[in-house]
Amino acid sequence: MPFLFGGHFILAVLCAVHVIRTRQEMYWLLLLFMFPLLGSVVYFLAVMAPDVFGARGVQAASRALDPGRELREARKELAMRRTAGVLKRVAEAHMALGQYEDALALYEEAARSAFADDSGLLQGKASAEFECGRYEAAQETLSELRKAHGAARLPHAHLTYARTLFALGREDEAFAEFEAVSAYFPGAEAKARWAEALDQAGRHDEARAIWREIVETARIIPAHSRKLQSRWINMARSRV
Known part of the structure; x- marks a missing residue:
């Protein structure tokens, strides 16, 4: 048992290092050390797995089986509570289905909340703006993301930034x-x-x-x- 506990604690410490290095939200540290094993598993699935495997790839299989399921379930949750997190979830479901205007409207609503500088929210909003052809708005949102999260390693946001520069005709920078x-x-x-x-x-x-x-x-x-x-x-x- 002490050995297992030590292993759980070491895993939590490794996840905590990732939290700090990538400048994730600090509530993850509380979760990791209050519930070392469960917290580490949740953190890996929610934060690390998308970086390792690509968020789109991880979700692709479930979408292929029932493309509209996530949107239906997210809308049900939204009917019960219209929070920034749920708005973001519904927006992501619209993005997965290529419904970019619908997604953008939800991201914009979520961005008017107290969680306006959330990294996931800003990344999603920038992606929706890009897909809607609103390149200047996407660039502005990505600038907000950089101001709020500094040197955090956000590969999907970085790629959206490169694509936005190219769409704006700034080829060398892109x-x-x-x-x-x-x-x-x-x-x-x-x-x-x-x-x-x-x-x-x-x-x-x-x-x-x-x-x-x-x-x-x-x-x-x-x-x-x-x-x-x-x-x-x-x-x-x-x-x-």
Whole structure:
């Protein structure tokens, strides 16, 4: 029993280090040390797993089985309590279904709450603004995110920032950001988006080199990772 308790505590400490280094909300520390094992499991699933596997990939299987289920359940919860967290959940469900205008309206409502500087909320709002073609608004939201969370490592927000710069015609800055985020982004999406942008800019040789890199990497990663990244791998295969 002491050994197991020690293991739980060490796991909680490792998660706590991640909380501090990535500047997550401080309530995670309370959860981790009040409930070492349960808190660590919850933290991994809620925060670390999306960074390791890619949030979209982790959720893809359940969406494929019943694409509208999460939205239905989220709407039921929203009917009972209209909090920032629930608004964000419904907005995410709309985003997953490509209903970006609906998602943006909910993110904007949530952003008027006391949780306006929540990192997940700001990331979601910026993504919705980008998908709606509101690039200046997306850039402004990402600036708010940076002010609120400083040097926190937020790969999906970083990728949205690179895509926003490119959409605004700031190509040199965009390509520098694409290169930077591709160095640590979980999965192939960042490199695929980078290669797409290079193709659109007429820099086909550079794009082709990145497409090839994605294909070569796909040959050596585990099968489950290839499945999670199939969209980007298939895109790369079609371009080489």
